[in-house]
Amino acid sequence: MPFVIAIDGPAASGKGTIARALARHFGFHHLDTGLLYRATGARGGDPVCAARALSPADLARPDLRSAEAGQAASRIAAIPEVRAALVAFQHRFAAQEPGAVLDGRDIGTVICPDAPVKLYVVASDEVRAARRAAELGADPAAMLVQLRDRDRRDSERAAAPLRPADDAVLIDTSDMGIDEAIAAAIAVVDRARR
Numbered sequence: 001m002p003f004v005i006a007i008d009g010p011a012a013s014g015k016g017t018i019a020r021a022l023a024r025h026f027g028f029h030h031l032d033t034g035l036l037y038r039a040t041g042a043r044g045g046d047p048v049c050a051a052r053a054l055s056p057a058d059l060a061r062p063d064l065r066s067a068e069a070g071q072a073a074s075r076i077a078a079i080p081e082v083r084a085a086l087v088a089f090q091h092r093f094a095a096q097e098p099g100a101v102l103d104g105r106d107i108g109t110v111i112c113p114d115a116p117v118k119l120y121v122v123a124s125d126e127v128r129a130a131r132r133a134a135e136l137g138a139d140p141a142a143m144l145v146q147l148r149d150r151d152r153r154d155s156e157r158a159a160a161p162l163r164p165a166d167d168a169v170l171i172d173t174s175d176m177g178i179d180e181a182i183a184a185a186i187a188v189v190d191r192a193r194r
């Protein structure tokens, strides 16, 4: 039975950084599920058709990490038929041995509700904006507005809204360096595997 680690949280909270490190540490597969929504938005046209037609080449597009791609993703992610079109791929990914780490917005609540480890990663709005602005070479104040806009849309939508699962462990990375945040996550997984 593969071991699944579900990681959710708002934009730029550090989910992906932790997810990649956990996958490396435990030898698990990793899927950044946000890429599925970014690639769907970036294809343009009818989003439901775009989600159904996603290919590995779409996921490798070099423009998916931009702030614009993030905004477009959060718009099409509110459409239930888009989300439904992406479920089977995520389930297949999560079924791989020896285990998988998936990060996104609805992994612990909708995609893998039986995951033995669920993390909900947060950081203050200002810290997240500063980190993402540094990453993209953007203005922190403008980034703060964009992140809040995206978080509001992700939290308020009816379909699979962003929220922690009842049994998720909260990790607040506001005052943690990357190594400290990763160590905190590894400790949670180690406890669950004992």
Ligand SMILES: Nc1ncnc2c1ncn2[C@@H]1O[C@H](COP(=O)(O)OP(=O)(O)OP(=O)(O)O)[C@@H](O)[C@H]1O
Residues within 6 Å of the ligand: 009, 010, 011, 012, 013, 014, 015, 016, 017, 018, 034, 131, 132, 135, 173, 176, 177, 178, 179, 181
């Ligand atoms: N604990 C930390 N301390 C300092 N910087 C961090 C920390 N965690 C992540 N970062 C940096 O913050 C930025 C956002 O992190 P990351 O991409 O992991 O967030 P995310 O939650 O996966 O974002 P998204 O929602 O867009 O997928 C990256 O530049 C990353 O290197």
Ligand SMILES: Nc1ccn([C@@H]2O[C@H](COP(=O)(O)O)[C@@H](O)[C@H]2O)c(=O)n1
Residues within 6 Å of the ligand: 011, 012, 033, 034, 035, 037, 038, 070, 073, 074, 075, 077, 103, 104, 105, 106, 107, 150, 154
């Ligand atoms: N499981 C998920 C993952 C992502 N989304 C939507 O995609 C947007 C981009 O995600 P990033 O993690 O790459 O920032 C995000 O704002 C969500 O709207 C989702 O709905 N569910």
